[in-house]
Amino acid sequence: MKRNYIVTAVLVGFIFLGACTKEHKDLPAGFRYEPPPTPEDLEVDGSAETATLTWNYPEESRGPVQFRVYTELEFYGLLYIDTTEDTFYIHSQLIGNNWYCYKVSAVDTVIGLEGWRTDTVCEFVPSASD
Secondary structure (H helix, E strand, C coil): CHHHHHHHHHHHHHHHHCCCCCCCCCCCCCCCCCCCCCCEEEEEEEECCEEEEEEECCCCCCCCEEEEEEEEECCCEEEEEEEECCCEEEECCCCCCEEEEEEEEEEECCCCCECCCCCCEEEEECCCCC
């Protein structure tokens, strides 16, 4: 029973804290963590108070996944925005004439573990009147 408690604590840490940086050498016997692959080629296109994000995801990836979209704000750090099952996301109703920065990660929907986030990609979003 104690072993199950330890594994549960590890899983909860991944779910709430996001991608982990540990190598997991000291996990209980039989527990193997393989995060989903990192989304690739993240691009952001800014237009009229909207940012459109697109990315690729390896075809050979295992299992069902969802993607978590984050924005990085200068004074607040990394903030979770939304989850999508598509390889694109439209972030609308933005304040124009500002830079917006984003990261995306894949989440294994079977066990709820999040993989590594992409590098940050920034784009200037003009106002609707420009």
